Amino acid sequence: MKIVDVCAFYAPKGGGVRTYIDRKLAAAPSFGHELTVIAPGPCDRVEQRGPGASIRWIAAPAFPLDRNYRYFGHPVALHDALDAERPDMVEVSSPWRSAATVAGWRGRAPRSLVMHADPLSAYAYRWFEPVASRATIDRHFGWFWRHLRRLDESYAQVVSASGELSRRLRDGGLQNVVTIPMGVDPGIFSPGLRDEGLRASLLADCGLGADGLLLLGVGRLAPEKRWPMIVEAAAAAGSHAPVALLLVGAGRERARIVRQIGGNPHIRLAGPVGDRAALARLMASADALVHGCEAETFCMVAAEAKASGLNLIVPDQGGASDQACGPGDVRFRAGSAADAAAAIVRFALSPPAAALTHRPREMDDHFRELFDSYRAIVAERCAA
Structure with missing residues (x-):
């Protein structure tokens, strides 16, 4: 055909x-x-x-x-x-x-x-x-x-x-x-790629020790992704628990996100990771994926995070919400920085074990x- x-x-x-x-x-x-x-x-x-x-x-x-x-x-x-x-x-x-x-x-x-x-x-x-x-x-x-x-x-x-x-x-x-x-792409993402040394290094770059919570956000820096909301939520959650946020991506919202981060030492904005193997290692070494967009038609990055053994902190609408079906996943009210912050705090204070119990859909x-x-x-x- x-x-x-x-x-x-x-x-x-x-x-x-x-x-x-x-x-x-x-x-x-x-x-x-x-x-x-x-x-x-x-x-x-x-x-x-x-x-x-x-x-x-x-x-x-x-x-x-x-x-x-x-x-x-x-x-x-x-x-x-x-x-x-x-x-x-x-x-x-x-x-x-x-x-x-x-x-x-x-x-x-x-x-x-x-x-x-x-x-x-x-x-x-x-x-x-x-x-x-x-x-x-x-x-x-x-x-x-x-x-x-x-x-x-x-x-x-x-x-x-x-x-x-x-x-x-x-x-x-x-x-x-x-x-x-x-x-997800077959043979790339796996919990077995977790690197505790990389995790500790990323937390140190964010001014936290190994007991901190390392949140990962991946995606285009576009308005519909709501990264400023996620930055606001992570900063607010940091008042209640040691929370680090690493954002990975590029796009026209970069300047706005940099302004939103301000001088917060616990939030870092990195460029995109084009090497899929490097991205898989990064994903497996975080503690949870956080995402703000309720307009995803599937949310590939959430599926890749699940295949990497991560739990999700995502909106309660859209494709990302579809992915958040595990016992350790947390949903928050779409578009609400306050509810996202509360979800991060709940996760930080009682983090569930991250385990992949089935073959991910490829x-x-x-x-x-x-x-x-x-x-x-x-x-x-x-x-x-």
Whole structure:
């Protein structure tokens, strides 16, 4: 089966979507499929990623809010690329312009929309929930729900990796929603990588001894990730227990986060860790992962932390909350620094044992289910 993934969010310096796509390019041929990713880039070119796997870059303008990304500038170029690839199945990884453009493509291949983004949670709910209920916000953003329902009519399925997001999509009137959770890269993350020497060194860098609590935060420094809220919560919790926070990431919110940290010696902001093995060792050596974003569609970093043997301190909404299903995980009220601080204090004063008791769900488990669903859709279309 020839699969084409139209991915507007794929970029060399991207985050979770890049990790997802890179693994998909490696996995698809092993399942007997050919995969081409169509992505916006600085120029037109084709990049081979091995037998049966490639990226077709389409020249596209830079995204004004984040120069790491680009966006598909003209529908004709995207339609021409789809015509040239002649796919059996088309996947789209964004609910925005690219999804509407692919819906308008005149090709015969069935289409699948994968919700790698939750715009309402990332923007509308985050901005307006302090003053309005979600029902009220949804009414004012009815145009977006109408847009999603139109896409739902054009796509054979809408894939969500989060049960909570799937429920909201169905409640919003979408009929073709399926839930296929993602997973972690195989063979990378493990509790066995824990390094007590590294942990002690990181705590010392934060001005604490080995009896301190080492919290790890990993992700883009973007507004929807709510890192200033996490910094505020960790600082407040530090008044009740020895708490250190190490944030790892890069993004346009860096200056704001630095200001939020101020002169607090127990909170450090480090750059991104591009080496996956180094990240796995860092994760296994922390005491808990803390996360502030309620707009995650799966929360890859939370899944990686669980595979590393960590407990989670996360919001009670979104994909991160889905991951926090262990007895030692702690949820706090989404968007509340005070409740996040209280959760950190509860965890610090009575930390549970961190133990992984089952094999973590791996990304290839997700791809197996996803490709099986595509095979069924294509077979049904051929039979019809």
